Each structure stands twice: as structure tokens, then as C-alpha cells.
Amino acid sequence: MSILKLSPVLKDYIWGGYRLKELFGRDNGGKKISESWEVSVHADGLSSCLGGTLSDYLRENPRAVNKQGGHFPVLIKYIDAKQNLSVQVHPDDGYARRVEGDNGKTEMWYILKADKGSGIYCGFKRKTSREEFVDKVQNGEVEQLLNFIPVKPGDCYLIEAGTVHAIGAGCVICEIQQSSNVTYRVYDYNRKDAYGNLRELHLEKALDVINYSAFCDNTSSGEYQDCGNGKIRLLTECKYFRCRELLLRGEYADNALNSFVALNVLEGGGEINGQKFAAGDSFFVPCGEQYSINGNAKIILTDGGAV
Numbered sequence: 001m002s003i004l005k006l007s008p009v010l011k012d013y014i015w016g017g018y019r020l021k022e023l024f025g026r027d028n029g030g031k032k033i034s035e036s037w038e039v040s041v042h043a044d045g046l047s048s049c050l051g052g053t054l055s056d057y058l059r060e061n062p063r064a065v066n067k068q069g070g071h072f073p074v075l076i077k078y079i080d081a082k083q084n085l086s087v088q089v090h091p092d093d094g095y096a097r098r099v100e101g102d103n104g105k106t107e108m109w110y111i112l113k114a115d116k117g118s119g120i121y122c123g124f125k126r127k128t129s130r131e132e133f134v135d136k137v138q139n140g141e142v143e144q145l146l147n148f149i150p151v152k153p154g155d156c157y158l159i160e161a162g163t164v165h166a167i168g169a170g171c172v173i174c175e176i177q178q179s180s181n182v183t184y185r186v187y188d189y190n191r192k193d194a195y196g197n198l199r200e201l202h203l204e205k206a207l208d209v210i211n212y213s214a215f216c217d218n219t220s221s222g223e224y225q226d227c228g229n230g231k232i233r234l235l236t237e238c239k240y241f242r243c244r245e246l247l248l249r250g251e252y253a254d255n256a257l258n259s260f261v262a263l264n265v266l267e268g269g270g271e272i273n274g275q276k277f278a279a280g281d282s283f284f285v286p287c288g289e290q291y292s293i294n295g296n297a298k299i300i301l302t303d304g305g306a307v
Helices: 019-024 054-060 093-099 130-138 203-209
Strands: 004-006 009-011 035-039 074-081 087-089 107-114 119-124 146-150 156-159 165-167 171-178 184-187 230-237 242-255 261-272 275-278 282-285 290-303
Touching: 004 054, 019 074, 019 107, 019 171, 035 261, 035 282, 074 261, 087 203, 093 203, 107 230, 107 242, 119 156, 130 203, 156 230, 171 290, 184 203, 242 261
Parallel strands: none
Antiparallel strands: 004 282, 009 035, 035 074, 074 171, 087 165, 087 184, 107 156, 107 171, 119 146, 119 165, 230 242, 242 290, 261 275, 261 282, 261 290
8 A cells, every 4th residue: 555645625615715726726617615625535525546536445445544444534624714604513423323324523623824803613601501592593693602712823623523613704724524524504694505595504403412511622732742853743632533733844754553644734845755745735644554754844644543
């Protein structure tokens, strides 16, 4: 097995913009790019490689995920929020598999760019009742219940399933999430789609899965550690994935001993096992493969965590 360079799938939603073209050269035929699905085996957007898809490759090489040959646990994407995303929530595995036939969705947001004053909405300021939440939604005041967190590049947040949240306008984010496409919108600013229709809301399902407690931040990012030719830090870790940020000024070598490693190049350039890379490139390192990165770059490394 060898390291695979992946090609993304581009998504155009009403809230997106053009910054992913500016940052990474993504081309959507002149249309805006809301999301770029970089590393995905989800049926709604399959990353391609080697003339096929990453899904095809893993079907033929299941131990490329981990030593047990398990399912690929993550979907990695870039998000450009020119406008606010909807206020939304994602279910956990039990609910999603029973009701939607999909995985639940815990996710991590790493802030790439943030306009002055921009931020994210993340969880309730205080313990909230179902009834109060419904009342605020119906009156267009749901944001009053949520924490608004100003953000800057390099910030990281773990958004666990059940947490009501929204990405604010002016943010560009790298999102590492469970391999899922289940979202329950509860409030969308009365926006209309390209056909003049209000976008669908999913309030009843959302009410089933929301965590009504005050938000508890379990991101637990670590401090930078020297790694010889640069530094590395833990961004977050949960039972679905582990994410690290590598700031490289030379060579970094490692072994994907127990799990795949996905590499997302945020800045700079160089080579990985002889393959050239630049900002915006994404790679899949199969479990068991050694890899060596050489260059000047900022890279997010994602593996299967405790899966």
C-alpha cells in the first residue's frame, strides 16, 4: 500500500462564498463553494483517488483503516461561511442509526480564517428546558440562549453530538467529523432556497436529541511539543478521531502504526514520501505505512483515535 492523494467533492449551499478558491484554488465553475469534502467515504460525496474512490480502495483494503479492518470513521471538509449557517444539532449514533440509517455526528472545528468580529454559536449558556427552547425558536430568538464565541485562526472546538450550534458569517473552518451527513436545522433566519422556498427545518427530531445542559467544552487542546524540525500539538481527541496540528520546518517522520492518518495541508508546501504537496492538498496514509514529510507547512493530522 502507498500514500494516496485525494481529490475533493465541492458543495454549493446558499450560505457559502469564494474563499476556498482564494485559499486552495478550488474551482466550482464560477459557482460559490460552501464545502469542500476532502477525505470522505460517505455516499453523499466520495473523495476520489487512483482513478476510483477512497471508498473503493478501502473496500479492497479494509486493514488500511486499522488493524481490525474497521469502518472509516471520519469525514474531513473545509467550510466557507459567507453567511451564518443555520442553528442546528446532530444526533448521536444510537438515534441516527435507528432513525436515519446513518452515523451520529460529533465534530471538530479548526478555525482557518475569521473576519473581525466573527465567531461561532456553541451550546447553551445555562441549563435550558425543552419548552423555553421551542419558545425562542418560534420567536426567532434562539441565539439568545447560545454561547457566542469570538474566534481567531488556530482556535479549535469539539462539538459533541447533541450540542446546538452554528458557524457564524466570516469563518472559514476545517471540520473533522464522524462519517455522517445528518443535520437537524432548528432555525434558518427565514432564508429561501434558489426556488424561493423556505429551507426545511427538523424541529421535532432536533428536540429528541438536544443536550439541554449548559455547554461544557471538552476540546482539551494541548500545548505545542518540539518534534525536531518544528512543533506539534493535540487539537482534540474523542472516541471517533484524534486531531493534531503540525507546524513543520524541515522533516517529520512517523508510522501509521495502529490507524490510518489523514493529512490536510493548510499552509506551505513540501513533499510526503516523495510526492509534492501544496496548501489545500489532502492525503490518506494507510494503517501500517511509514511516512516522511519534508517542507515548511502547517498540517492537520487525523487518525482513528480510540476507534
